[in-house]
Amino acid sequence: MILPKLILTRKKPASFSGDLLVYCFEQDKKERVKETRAGVKKELKKAIALGDFKGSDSDLLLLYPQASGKQSLSAKRLLFAGLGKEDADDTSAALERCRCCGGSIAEKAVELKAGKLFLCLPEVEGLKEEEVLECLVEGILLGDYRFLKYKKPDKKDPPFQSIKEIQISPVGSGKGLRRGLLRGRRAAEAARAARDMANEPGNGWTPTSFARYAHTLAKEHKMRCTVLDKRDMKALKMGGLIGVNQGSSEPPKMVVLEYRASKKAQTILLVGKGLTFDSGGVSLKPGAGMEKMKYDMCGGAAVLSMMQVVGAEKPNVNVVAIIPSTDNMPGSSALKPGDIICHYGGITSEIINTDAEGRLILADALAYGIEKYQPDCVVDLATLTGAVILGLGHHRTGLLGNNQNLINRLLAAGERSGEPLWQLPLDEEYSKQIKSTVADIKNTGGRPAGTITAAAYLQKFVGDTPWAHMDIAGTAWDFTEKSYVPKGPSGTGVRTLVELVRSWKKF
Ligand code: BES
Numbered sequence: 001m002i003l004p005k006l007i008l009t010r011k012k013p014a015s016f017s018g019d020l021l022v023y024c025f026e027q028d029k030k031e032r033v034k035e036t037r038a039g040v041k042k043e044l045k046k047a048i049a050l051g052d053f054k055g056s057d058s059d060l061l062l063l064y065p066q067a068s069g070k071q072s073l074s075a076k077r078l079l080f081a082g083l084g085k086e087d088a089d090d091t092s093a094a095l096e097r098c099r100c101c102g103g104s105i106a107e108k109a110v111e112l113k114a115g116k117l118f119l120c121l122p123e124v125e126g127l128k129e130e131e132v133l134e135c136l137v138e139g140i141l142l143g144d145y146r147f148l149k150y151k152k153p154d155k156k157d158p159p160f161q162s163i164k165e166i167q168i169s170p171v172g173s174g175k176g177l178r179r180g181l182l183r184g185r186r187a188a189e190a191a192r193a194a195r196d197m198a199n200e201p202g203n204g205w206t207p208t209s210f211a212r213y214a215h216t217l218a219k220e221h222k223m224r225c226t227v228l229d230k231r232d233m234k235a236l237k238m239g240g241l242i243g244v245n246q247g248s249s250e251p252p253k254m255v256v257l258e259y260r261a262s263k264k265a266q267t268i269l270l271v272g273k274g275l276t277f278d279s280g281g282v283s284l285k286p287g288a289g290m291e292k293m294k295y296d297m298c299g300g301a302a303v304l305s306m307m308q309v310v311g312a313e314k315p316n317v318n319v320v321a322i323i324p325s326t327d328n329m330p331g332s333s334a335l336k337p338g339d340i341i342c343h344y345g346g347i348t349s350e351i352i353n354t355d356a357e358g359r360l361i362l363a364d365a366l367a368y369g370i371e372k373y374q375p376d377c378v379v380d381l382a383t384l385t386g387a388v389i390l391g392l393g394h395h396r397t398g399l400l401g402n403n404q405n406l407i408n409r410l411l412a413a414g415e416r417s418g419e420p421l422w423q424l425p426l427d428e429e430y431s432k433q434i435k436s437t438v439a440d441i442k443n444t445g446g447r448p449a450g451t452i453t454a455a456a457y458l459q460k461f462v463g464d465t466p467w468a469h470m471d472i473a474g475t476a477w478d479f480t481e482k483s484y485v486p487k488g489p490s491g492t493g494v495r496t497l498v499e500l501v502r503s504w505k506k507f
């Protein structure tokens with residue numbers, strides 16, 4: 001899918017003759033009416049007086065302007081979009097209101113098959129104009145997304161027509177607008193890339209696809225890409241990744257993509273679970289809904305996609321992304337319950353359930369990445385446990401770790417990006433549940449606190465390195481309903497990581 005063209009313009013809204021002229025308003029802001037440019041004051045006043053438009057979030061009013069008089073509009077349609085109620089003290093909420101408004105505009109444009117838009121930027125209490133623009137753009141581009149690669153187009157009645165062009169007209173000085181536009185576009189593009197990867201079926205997006213994508217990014221942005229194949233993994237004794245891959249005929253890959261800012265800069269290591277299809281293995285999952293397990297690579301997709309923003313923006317922090325990738329299949333040489341594997345670094349593990357495979361491939365990646373790159377901190381993202389859905393539903397990502405400073409940064413980054421997280425405890429007691437009588441540890445801790453015992457497993461492989469784990473099993477798809485998150489994979493985590501890196505200060 002091609003992205004709409006985004007153009008900053010000083011042209012008058014009245015002169016726009018395209019499909020949809022858009023104005024956004026905060027709720028109950030009558031004084032805004034008089035500031036409204038062009039000849040829409042009358043229309044807006046009437047709509048407000050009648051109570052047909054309040055400016056609350058997801059409030060939309062579509063009008064057909066009359067082409068008469070001096071101040072008449074040439075646009076085919078006029079849209080008022082609500083920004084919700086102001087709260088000048090809550091910046092994150094204001095940013096999110098802009099995204100949601102952007103998403104609603106996109107939904108309406110898609111419904112109307114409106115290709116050419118003109119957007120008059122609103123003033124939003126508590127935000128700079130460039131932030132308003134950034135989030136509106138993010139919302140529009142994320143809301144305008146569909147995955148139709150495998151659907152034959154119906155020529156007579158296309159199910160979806162994306163926006164082609166958006167002209168954007170500022171209100172204020174125009175300061176920082178280019179920056180805001182680029183930031184919004186890059187973040188949205190990266191999240192859309194992650195959605196594309198996730199939407200691909202298990203036979204369309206394989207470990208090799210991750211490797212190819214990483215190579216392409218490396219070339220485009222002058223980053224370094226290394227891909228470990230099965231032979232390398234054997235030589236390095238990565239028993240987790242090899243073990244999970246044993247039942248599959250699809251070759252595994254450990255994809256490493258490195259962005260170097262400078263020698264002096266700190267290093268962040270990102271690890272993403274790239275399980276391209278999770279059948280459960282010998283501990284086979286029930287059939288109903290198993291197709292959703294093609295999304296089990298969303299952690300890897302988020303980590304790899306966010307690297308395209310890093311490559312483009314060149315922040316002053318080194319970022320290393322590692323995606324351990326395989327599918328989890330029950331072939332005849334598959335891992336069996338009772339088997340014992342040996343992870344990279346030497347920790348042995350008793351396999352109780354072959355469906356607890358995510359932690360096995362992450363353990364190797366964490367141990368390897370930490371030893372090789374000596375990062376100042378590590379963040380991993382994984383669709384790791386069904387249990388996190390029981391605890392937090394589809395509204396928040398589970399967050400655990402061994403370093404409160406890093407956790408706080410992620411909580412803040414998630415809040416600011418509209419991808420909220422919630423911290424769960426990770427006391428020592430939980431690791432009692434993964435003690436094994438025959439190996440160093442075992443790969444499940446029973447039903448109680450499934451999300452935490454999974455994290456306790458990962459913790460064994462990070463040593464003292466500041467580390468945080470994001471369990472995105474509840475948010476990677478079926479994410480909380482929002483105008484800018486169409487059904488299917490959400491791309492969650494991408495914008496949180498982008499925000500973490502953009503706002504990086506010495507750790
Ligand atoms: N990929 C799944 C986790 C998952 C389940 C994500 C449902 C999204 C929706 C993971 O590999 C898994 O199967 N975890 C097991 C662990 C259990 C066997 C200890 C689970 O959560 O049931």
Ligand code: MN
Binds near residue numbers: 278280358
């Ligand atoms: Mn599993």
Ligand code: ZN
Binds near residue numbers: 296355357358383384
């Ligand atoms: Zn899995």
